[in-house]
Amino acid sequence: MGDDITLKFRQKLLLIDDNLGTEDVAALKFLCLDLIPFKKLESAQSALDIFQLLMAEEYLNEEDTFLLAELLFRIKCHFLLQKLNYTKERVQEYLPEKGRVSPYRQMLYELAENITSEMLKEIIFLLRDYLPKRQPIVSALELLILLEKQGLLTASNVKMLEKICTSVSPDLLETINSYKREKVSLPQQENTLPIKESAWPGSTKVFSSPQETSIKSVSSKINDDKAGNVIQGISEVNLNLELPAESINAKNESKKLTSYKMDGPKRGFCLVINNVKFDGDLGERRGSCKDAEELERVFTWLGLEVKIYKDRTSKEIKDLMETWQDSKKQINRDCFICCILSHGDSGAIYGKDGELISIRTIMSYFTAKQCPALAEKPKLFFIQACQGKKIQCPVSVEADAQVPELPSVQQRISPSDSIPEEADFLLGMATIDGYASFRHVDQGTWYIQALCSKLQLLVPRGEDILSILTEVNEDVSRRADSLGRKKQMPQPAYTLRKKFIFPVPRDPPPSQQY
Template identity: 80%
Template sequence: MGDDISLKFRQQLLLIEENLGTEDVAALKFLCIDLIPFKKLESVQSALDIFQFLMAEEYLSEEDTFLLAELLYRIKCHFLLKKLGYTKERVQEYLPEKGRVSSYRQMLYELAENVTSEMLKEIIFLLRNQLPKRQTTISALELLILLEKQGLLTENNVQVLEELCMSVSPDLLEAISSYKREKVSLPQQENTLPVKESVLPHTGDTRLFTSPQETSVKAVSSNINDHYGGEPGSLWEHVGNVRPIPIRPGDKAANVIQGVSEMNLELRAKFINAENESKNLTSYKMDGPQRGFCLVINNVKFDGDLQERKGSCKDAEELNQVFTWLGLDVTIHRDLTSEQIKDLMQAWQNLEDHKDRDCFICCILSHGESGAIYGTDGERVSIRTIMSYFTAQQCPALAEKPKLFFIQACQGKEIQRAVCVEPDAQIPDLSSMQQRISPSESIPEEADFLLGMATTDGYASFRHVQQGTWYIQALCSKLQLLVPRGEDILSILTEVNDDVSRRADSLGTKKQMPQPAYTLRRKFIFPVPRDPPPSQQH
């Protein structure tokens, strides 16, 4: 927190934080979605993180603590209001004038509070094809966020939410109905708070609400902000038989489907359209007029005790051919010192042409040790440092675009060499190996990065003095084989792992295992080139 914040105010916030549990923090995060950029909220670990972001966005200060009081009031932590000099009644009095949590966000939170564990299980069952396969548990608030990310739930379109509520418990519809009545009665109302950044996608539709017959889920999905994507899969596909829910006389939700088994054909078609749009949104945009740049650093000859990396030029040649075939503009630099590598990264960081490209790829072939590669001067450069030049903040032209780094270098001490096989490791004493950095620690926390390491932390990688390295040769081979099949990069790297793991030195005793790490938010799929792969052009 800033130095201009008094000790007393810090103590107030600390006391509040100490009285908030994990569920309270999750509730605060949810209520702040329209106030704090979602990328920041994803990194929140405690209430203090939220307080820090609110102060950074100028929503919370020592002079104005009402927003925090409102948030505590919304999550029913009324006993903490006195630490800010408020009472429950005083907050209620000021809410019409100073309230900043939108009625839409209030409605969703109220709904989540009323969803029982059994109801949540039923909803998750209905949405099982929409949820990430690896996600075994999810809270009601997380489920709502997922629906918003996928464009199936917006401020102006709550139809899907109504259908889900009708299927599991029609009583839940009351909160939605109240919200809709408020919106319709105040069509001129706009959010008056100074929102810094829209966090979740909005359709931009000027209509407040439409009937199920008029609402196009495809229209909702097609307007999702490109910053977000969702898991593919039809909302209702293969759900099976669901018991119909009788509609009470006079219920305004009479037009809502009685159950998934009775969904009319028109709505089924709309959800299929939404599914198709969702599938498109799960992949990075790779259809621009220019694919991107591929930077290759090939360090072969070194000063001092580091040996010449014979066979590395074979790798650089293969990378040039394959990535040129994939539509990238390849630039190769050979034998760079540590400072030259940093200068080169800074030059590429400031390249304005990135804004017209789909992606950026960097391949580094050198000696290395844990978490670092060597310049030809024998000085180390941290892998994390190299990648940090291209974060969204440091390189805005590549923000939200995929950035792939492939590192062919040892990450551990020298091992016994076999005939025609050399380790890409430092030969002298390796006492500096005591502090190892794994790929997951090397990759920046920002989104849209992929780091492909030739080997796992602490181990050597292998290079044939004539045929090149196991890792780069397998990478180039699998790209040529699997890109034409439409495989995404992670599937391709899994095949690379399998390929390299099966290789061994001439004695059959030395092995290698590559390791990818990534913060990609979508699938990365190269468009299929028109020309045949380089291996078939000879």
């Protein structure tokens, strides 16, 4: 019986390994650096190697898989948690009590996630005198590891990190400052936690446990002959927990820059993909052309160059995304907007050929890595499509859903999980996951018509996009079909770092031009 349990457990680990890529493995290694000696982790080539090391250190076994669940949660592989009988929500619930990845390691990983390729080049240039001459650095994680190896970065000394972030992107400072504020407010009971020595070979620094051991614990466990070093360490910790002047100045400056820059030579492109007629059993989306026309009028008024594409297959949609991710097209543009009008299912939309394409795939073409010209610039996606099965409606109102006999996506995907794991994205969904959205056969969809109406009303008042979308939610939630029985609730999700505010156009809104 025991052998059978062990075999099933290892089979689960094998399945998880099959679903993890090279970048995922690098992230796992980085998050385990406070738990496993660096020399051992350095030789790990796959997720299975890391799992084996965790089992050898008794961090992972068939009875206790929480650490692995935490690691998968932190690298955003939420879909793999079910293989360990966890959910995203359950892991979040247990993290305060059972979490092992230190706040310091979490901070560094979050920082690395927000460092774009352009930022990385600038940081490497600034630190060239401190880095190995002939060792190529291809990721932010590799850079942070090198800084730790050389003692330029520790849990109690992040000065070097602050300086380079101040020079490259002051917005990154908030991640570091949040970590420092958390260290200051550590509860007293953490004084009793055990300590571990640094995983870095040859290091004389004392690193805290994954729960960040306090000064009292350190001072009580170090030998008398190291008392001088401890006192120096305490002084260093207290000194570094104070926000340096340059950080305060940068933070104050960043407060002034609460909105994305929208005063460039060109506002940007707005793509409108309007799928009306479909191959096979998917019905015609009558009224959708009304939406496309309204989107073109409103976004042209807002200063964007609108491009409309009608009846595109899933492959053609991907080809379009690949075409428009070209940095030459996006250079000197303030933002990028894409509106998709189609049938849909959970986390995906249909091409005219009846093939699904995930919303996450569509958006991923415009990450900072894939489209450097749009790095740190807002990317807005508005999706008018059902996210669930078809609903019976009165004749005057139809649902933007698939026909019942078509297979549905097995795993539901929430809007927040559809957004690429990078900053500066907004995803506006016509409806919440699992539900239908509605379209009047003459007047267009509730969501798109409300969106266009609220943009015309609220942009001249200086409202930001999230406030506008809240108004859209209110508008759509009050609508109903002719019998008053069918309702709809839109849902925005975003990783925006600043307010997105359209400059007020000189011309009156399109609705007032007639």
